[in-house]
Amino acid sequence: LWRQKKLxxxxxxxxxxxxxxxxxxxxxxxxxxxxxxxxxxxxxxxxLAGFPDQVAMLIRNTPDRRFPFQTGDSQSLARIHPSSCLSxxxxxxxxxxxxxxxxxxxxxxxxxxxxIVLKVxxxxxxxxxxxxxxxxxxxxxxxxxxxxxxxxxxxxxVYHSVKFGSNCWPLSGSYLNPSxxxxxxxxxxxxxxxxxVWPLLSLFREDLIASPADFAxxxxxPRSMAVLRALSHKGCVTRAHMRHIxxxxxxxxxxxxxxxxxxxxxxxxxxxxxxxxxxxxxxxxQQQISKHDGMQEEEDSDNGSSDE
Numbered sequence: 001l002w003r004q005k006k007l008x009x010x011x012x013x014x015x016x017x018x019x020x021x022x023x024x025x026x027x028x029x030x031x032x033x034x035x036x037x038x039x040x041x042x043x044x045x046x047x048l049a050g051f052p053d054q055v056a057m058l059i060r061n062t063p064d065r066r067f068p069f070q071t072g073d074s075q076s077l078a079r080i081h082p083s084s085c086l087s088x089x090x091x092x093x094x095x096x097x098x099x100x101x102x103x104x105x106x107x108x109x110x111x112x113x114x115x116i117v118l119k120v121x122x123x124x125x126x127x128x129x130x131x132x133x134x135x136x137x138x139x140x141x142x143x144x145x146x147x148x149x150x151x152x153x154x155x156x157x158v159y160h161s162v163k164f165g166s167n168c169w170p171l172s173g174s175y176l177n178p179s180x181x182x183x184x185x186x187x188x189x190x191x192x193x194x195x196x197v198w199p200l201l202s203l204f205r206e207d208l209i210a211s212p213a214d215f216a217x218x219x220x221x222p223r224s225m226a227v228l229r230a231l232s233h234k235g236c237v238t239r240a241h242m243r244h245i246x247x248x249x250x251x252x253x254x255x256x257x258x259x260x261x262x263x264x265x266x267x268x269x270x271x272x273x274x275x276x277x278x279x280x281x282x283x284x285x286q287q288q289i290s291k292h293d294g295m296q297e298e299e300d301s302d303n304g305s306s307d308e
Contacts, residue, residue, distance in 0.1 A: 044122045045132060048105050052133035056118060057169050058090065058102035067115055069104070072136070072165035078109065078116035086121050101126050101171070129164050130174040138163040139176055143216040147187035148175060149196040154238045156187040184237050189227045190215040193261055197239050198276035199285045207263045223260045230257050246275040 016023050035043060048055070056069040056078055067077035068090060080087045086104060107120035130137060145159035157175040164171050178184040188197070193212045195202025214224045230253065231237075234245055245253050255274050259267045273284045 041125075044105075044124065045128055047107075047122050048124055048128055049132050051105050051107060052136050053165075054107065054109075055103055055105050055124060055129075055133070055136075055165065057167075058104075064115075069118065070167065071109070071116060071118075072167060072169070075167070076116050078111075078118050080104070080106075080121050081110070081117050081119045084119065084121045086123065101169075103129070126171055127174075129171060130160075130162055130176060133164070134176070136165050137176075138168060139174075139179070141178065141183055142173065145173075146194075146213070147191055149188075149191040149239075150175075154240055156184060156191055156237075158183055158187050181237075185228055185231050186215045188237055189224070189231060193227065193258070197242070198281075199289075200273065200276040200281040201258070203285060203288050204262050204266060204270060207266045208261055209263055210261065212261075223257070226257045226260065227254070230254050243277045246277050251275050251278075 012026075015026070053073065055072045057072070058068055059070050059077075060068075062068055062070075062077055064077060067079045069078040069080070070076070071078050080090055090102075090104075103124040103126060104118065104121045105124050106118040106122075108118075110117045110119065130139070139160035139162050142159045142161050147156055147158045149156050155177055158178045159173055160176045162171040162174050162176075163169060178187055190212045191197050193201065193208070193215075195205050210221065210223070214221050215228070217224075220228070234241070234253070236242055236245065242254075251274070253275070255271065259270060262270055273281045275281065
């Protein structure tokens with residue numbers, strides 16, 4: 001407890017020295033309130049971001065059960081110092097450890113090369129590692145899984161097989177930003193045609209004349225290459241850039257390339273509401289979605305009546 005109070009006072013001095021205006025906003029009573037679970041997770045993530053190369057993984061079957069961890073920078077076995085609150089959780093035979101991969105980050109280590117003691121440790125969630133410690137990853141794109149468009153970051157993401165650290169610890173696969181321009185363009189083109197980037201295109205998904213998975217092939221079809229060339233020519237890799245091109249440059253950009261993917265019976269309809277970022281396209285999309293929902297409700301009602 002005294003260490004906690006000492007650390008709290010140290011952090012307060014740094015905070016007030018850097019942001020003097022906070023002195024009137026943050027009282028001693030507020031500092032005395034312990035962090036809630038969400039804040040605790042945020043603090044652990046900050047610690048991980050500061051020490052991405054000081055991560056240890058729990059090894060279930062070690063020669064010496066007293067040293068159940070392996071550090072990321074060597075093959076050495078390690079254990080948590082008894083003064084740490086995590087020591088009992090990860091003690092040999094403890095029932096506090098859940099199944100699956102377990103990681104901790106540490107600030108310092110003591111001992112010999114083959115038996116190391118970790119101090120100032122904090123739990124780490126496996127899902128944080130790909131997002132926070134990207135410099136420690138060895139990620140390989142897995143094109144058998146479809147890419148996805150992240151609306152929050154305005155970026156396309158590709159599924160990767162992931163290994164962490166110099167020991168290449170295998171992690172669960174994760175969606176990450178593509179490292180190469182080619183992979184980024186292919187993923188953006190596919191998600192665009194699938195309707196993930198703009199709601200308008202999702203209304204024509206059932207009318208596509210080929211699978212958008214063609215973009216992942218080594219030798220894509222000419223219709224796929226046309227979309228890729230159009231994106232590459234403008235250097236476009238985000239939805240915001242697409243909107244800029246349509247509003248400031250040419251509202252017909254990508255129209256011909258997209259129409260080549262849609263069945264001939266609906267091409268005129270697509271052309272009439274182009275570009276996808278226009279207000280006309282938004283109204284059309286909302287009308288079609290409302291119409292589909294209404295038809296679904298009628299179908300459900302009819303099924304309910306027939307059951308009676």
